[in-house]
Amino acid sequence: MVIDRSSTIASDYAYCEKIIKRHSKSFYYAFSNLPKDKARAVYAIYAFCRTADDSVDENNTSGLQLIALDRLTDELNHFAKGQEVDHPLWRALRDVFNRFDMDIQPFYEQLTGQRMDIHFISPSNLSSLETYSKYVAGSVGKMLLPIIASNAKMDLNRVAEELGIAMQLTNILRDVGEDYRDKGRIYLPQEEMERYKYSEVFLSEGQITKNFVAMWEYLAKRAENLYDNFTQHIGEFDEDSRFPVLSSAHVYQGILNSVRKSGYDCFNQKNYVSAVEMAKLVARASM
Template sequence: MKFNEDVISDSYIYCKKLATEHYENFPVGSFLIPAEKRKYVYAIYAFARTADDIADSNERSEKKLNDLNKLETDLYKILSNDKSESIDSENLKFLIALSDTITKLKIPVEEFLKLLKAFKQDSVKNSYNKFNELIEYSDNSANPIGHLILYLFGYNEIKDKELFGYSDKICTALQLTNFWQDVSRDLEINRVYIPEEEMNKFGYSMRELMENIQNDNFRSLIKYLTEQTRKMFNEGYKLIDLVNGRLKYELKFIYKGGNEILNKIEKINYNVLTERVKLSKWDYLKMLWQKKKI
């Protein structure tokens, strides 16, 4: 579908506004990303933010799935030059910029379909039994984001397969970090990402979690999960050694941010049911100062 430059520009402006109004752990469109590339990050974020808001809404599962399926259909439509009149007007606001991003960066649409698959899963599934289920979930929810950043900097999954593999390690670790950070928040919307099999290993139960019981077994469980997550971060660190320029610093910043969240969880003695850790402005400044020392 062809749009004039003014319409495309307006769509990117909308995406930037949406992105810069909603971030927490990591600044979207960081200044470490070249200015000419930041608009693409805003477009990607707008898509993910919209889908995430649908999945996290209080609507019934059927309504969430319908809205996510509509977003998927609209994405196909805008990429296949269908008439814009047939696309949801709210989706069109950011899909114009996203279509331009996909075309210019030569990104496979499958990356966005995997993200939607994760959001659909969130709409119908609220707990997990095995740790490996979280790894599979992260393959759809988090790993595509890392791929998109690599595409943004000119890498390709075919010729740079090793880099994409290391990226998956870091992105999965980031997703897991977010789970341990948000245990209490997720409980409020009836979601549990701590695998029940892991709870059982530490003598902790789903009933205790639902009752917000925070005992030594719970703290040992969260400690174990954060240690496993830190190992995964370390397994992906080689990615930082294999890239150059600003991307190296961007990845160091993200890597440090994820590990800092884990550090904060450790400092509160793993009491994530009563305290929710997050990065402060000082943390960001400290990470920037230390970016060459990671």
Template structure:
């Protein structure tokens, strides 16, 4: 591996280590040769996310221009042009090694562009359209790296796991997203529980959720749990050397839902975080579990009407 490529992989790994603590820990359970490729995909998604979320003091047009410029360099690299970028060489190398579907990357960049102009979603169907790029595409990007004896059967569980992880982040980060002027809780869900955006903003200011907001969050936790349930069979479909990693990621992201429930679904009281001791214990158990061990569904029983699992959409949200 030449120096430029090695430095690009190192840059992606550092982004992953610094910003993706839960997934970074899980990735350490992969065979060494696979880790750098997972870091590369994380670096790609994180850098695009940084352009969108860490430049919010700039005009929308300028932020869109930066995303377009970076996406243009990426596309040029896919067509064999030399790319002057600190991390794209690692991403392009990973795509070439595993012949990853270029459409997944285009779908992801499309969803990142949506974050520049879309601040809310009328329905869960509309949110799923966004998550096709921001979440499901990442699941299918990862699948060739993780490996499976039956990739066709493992594809839909991989997509569902992307949805589950993304929804977990949305639930945990309601307050942070409000600060960025966005709401990933669908309007139809707010209406169902009699919650307005103004009330969400007031709860953010107080640092305390109302009973109606807590009921809304419990409903969203149940929805995330339904996606975890749909993703669960896919873990044992993975290559033996990848199962401990994804079993850990599954349990730790799901553990965030446990933490949300432990604070009575008040996502404004504090940011739900799985304690370090528990993260290490989960990783150790996953490493010791025999290959083929099924995962346990995350999250506690959810009170009220949210306890009923919501019907999941079909494989395609569009």
């Protein structure tokens, strides 16, 4: 029996595309504008990261989470040796590694970030929060670099890492209430909570005080500075990738303004960028 490999790999990428469409419409909206080979590579990388996330999110005890993450780590080890599991995700990733000059280290960093999440400790300061963010999100930026900045004349690893950190900080600032209510987690740095005199009691009550707003803005400004630094380096990215990458950054940064418009209510509502606002931000990226 002759296997149509092109048909099989198309099906593998379709599996990955379905995952990004289901879990992140904004990323799919941005990266689907890439040339086909690059878009499909992004879908495969996203599917890996989603699988890593699900190892933690879909298991409700740390023991089960570690078992799932150990299994994924073992599969990545086999992939690194060219002995990948016969599964759509790994077959698609193998094709990505064959087509692009990929670095496997950020994939391991992503799994390190997931382990940090399992053994979660509230960050003591902004530096420790950014270290955590570097692993869970900065690693994603570095995974994507060989695809979207294949002809860069400078090392963009730090730039890509900082974009990931900015996006993770944005997630944290959007989900303050949800993280505490549903996961019992405080990602706001303890040092900043003490500096702005905002206690866990206030957090548990969802109090939006002047001090909370000042602390939130301090962290948001840090994220916005990282977004701005990334934007200054957009010319180093492949010409066919600049618009999708920049539009995704603008849309994600727009979440911060959506929180501001809600009166900083990141306790009782899910703040997101509306379709109209998203269109404006994407148009801004094309200017």
